[in-house]
């Protein structure tokens with residue numbers, strides 16, 4: 178399963194990259210705004226800076242919501258770097274745009290997906306990735322992981338190559354359950370990735386090993 182980090186924060190992207198387990202980056206307009214990145218040229222420069230850190234795909238979201246504008250914006254984004262994936266919302270014009278980009282050999286990530294039907298449409302349009310937002314479904318008392326299971330079943334039934342990119346991942350159990358279901362990718366904040374490290378028995382065990390080593394070294398003097 179691929180690990181993407183869901184942020185536009187360069188320091189966090191570097192930290193995840195240096196851990197050696199980062200496969201790509203996803204961003205969205207809210208995450209860019211959170212880092213204070215505004216203005217077309219600054220946004221483009223920021224995407225390029227992200228592409229220089231990671232070796233994996235970098236999702237850059239279009240702001241446009243009409244077909245012609247999405248195509249124009251998506252083509253400009255795709256030109257920025259070979260690792261850019263054009264992120265397109267799950268709306269009618271978005272599905273058309275994904276089909277267009279897919280015919281041009283441009284990678285896409287269909288975002289804001291909340292149902293299996295939307296995921297089916299994204300795959301039929303040829304999306305490279307589909308992003309179901311599991312945390313936001315959980316937020317409204319709907320089972321986000323069940324959606325990942327449903328999409329996995331549908332894609333496997335027909336051999337769709339669209340990769341399931343579980344998004345809005347918030348914590349370790351989301352990641353572990355996505356891996357059990359067979360999600361192709363997860364994306365979440367650095368904190369979710371780092372939470373996989375944590376176990377009290379690891380901390381206790383290490384403290385004991387080091388204490389025993391120090392005691393034996395002292396006795397051997």
Ligand code: G3P
Pocket residue numbers: 183203205310312313344345346347364
């Ligand atoms: O990738 C989608 C993500 O940015 C949404 O996450 O935590 O805002 O629901 P969240």
